[in-house]
Amino acid sequence: MTRQETRTTGPSSPAPDARTAPLAVRERSHGGQGAAWRAFLRRPSTLVFLPLVIIFVLVAVIGPFFVTDPVATSFPKLLPPSAEHPFGTDMLGRDYLARVVYGGQISLLVGFSVAVLCMTFGLIVGGLAGYFGGWIDTAMVKIAEFFQVLPGLVLALVAAAVLGSNIVIVGALLAITMWPGVGRIVRAEAMRISKLGYVESQKAAGFHSLRILWSDVIPNAMPPVLVATTMTVGRAILIESGLAYIGVGDPSNPSWGGLLNEAQSYMRDSWWLALLPGTCIFLVVLAVNMLGDALNDAFNPTIGRVK
């Protein structure tokens, strides 16, 4: 409605709009964000938590070259942490450090790939919905409502029970249930940006809608989308760990949550089995959330403290 109105009023003053447009674009999409990125990198919490995330990723990637076989039951059972086994051994006599390293691969892989999938879906559907409105907008709002009413954890549990519970299916299910979170943010941003003067003037100048979406709407929507995507990494790791704890996932290739499932019966005497994988989940999710917060603060300096 309002979009129609603004479009009809647009051409009455095309000249000043068209002249200011390139300037506005440059200002918004490069200069402002560059400064914000530098502010982000200088934040104390970034200096602590960005290296932490990088270390976890590195350990997951190259760690397997340095640890023993995570399924070899060649050691005494339930050894507490020692110099030889820094993380102890589990109930079948497997080196727990190796199991935690391999478990981290699964947890991190799920977390990052779900977040990337959510961002991709969210940008495409949310961008189209916010920019064009109409049926695609209605459809997206309804889908988001659906996942609000039916918690993702519950739907993923049911679906994993039906479809089988390998890690690809779990990841896909998480992406399907979680993308509306990012999508709604993109949608709101796209609605806001598509009403800005310079976008209106590009529309009036006859630029192709998809081109405007790609080169103006999406770049300008990126800051909040990146924050949401970062947070999604943490939430996906948390939900996956919960599902794995209940037993959804590949038992022969357990994530951190799967290790906690195994640890449940050994809490009384073997504290390290429950403590260590949980601590890893906590540290990664905390780091990711802190980075999300730091991003948010860097890109929204206006929302600060009261004097």
Next chain:
Amino acid sequence: MKAGLLHYGRLLLSSFILFIVVITVLFFLLELAPGDPVQALVGDVPLTEEFRERIMAAYGLDKPLWERYLIYLGNVLRGDLGYSFATNAEPVLDIILSRAGNTLAIAMPSFILSTLGGIVLGSIAARTRKRWLDGGISGIAVGLFSIPNFWFGMLLIMVFSITLGWLPTHGKSPYGQPGIYWEYMVLPIITMATTELAYKARIARSAVIESLGQDYIDTARSKGLSSRRVLWRHALPNGLLPLVTVSGYSLGFILAGSVLVERVFGWPGMGLLFVDAIERKNNMVVLGITIMLTITIIIVNIITDVIYGIVDPRLRARLAPKQEVTT
């Protein structure tokens, strides 16, 4: 008034449609599941073909899929959730209701605690001039909602039950005793409440900060009101509007999260029943619990919307001009 009725009428209609969609998706999803309800009913014994057909006919399982779907939908709307084939064909609704009380016994205190605690902590963090206090509360909040909730429960068990021996580890009462004992409730309630409390404290903090920056707060201050009065009478009521919505959704999250928390503490509520039903492929119970959960969340959403309409003057104002147009 008429506009208000129209708004709530549309809300009810769209909620109802959403409800039907949820049932439909879940029904057909579970139809894909492998498993044989008749075998589940009689247990692990060989069946004659004739007996099987008799059972199938008795429970309407011989009908085509779409017909079973319509019958099920009709039954649900009349309050009949079908029969649990794995447990002697007990009515699903009875099974769920026998467990619902146990879940609510820990979910409702968690909901109340997390809402009140979140508002108080969030407001303190927003208003305090002591940076360390704000930083401390905000940091703890981020920390608490970065913890896997179920693992937090495991830690509580390891500290308070195993090491210190203060509280029991498992169940809702001493073995064989009926009812719920308070010692058994403490850790599950704390576990359930923490994540939500942290989340609500964050929302409350930013909401109060935002509303403290508004012009009417300056007005209130310039009238010479004490800063406590400004917070409680002016900033909070307006700032807490977003928290109404968040609280509505949080009840759904708490109930869904009961799946994990009840598993940690062996708490015999709906969450444990749900996990058990999924493991045993007891589809009617899975479907029944999900439907109950969905109904609860939808009803809470409607209540949230009504509360919002009452407390938010802007929404009242938006509904009012429409009324002039329609009449």
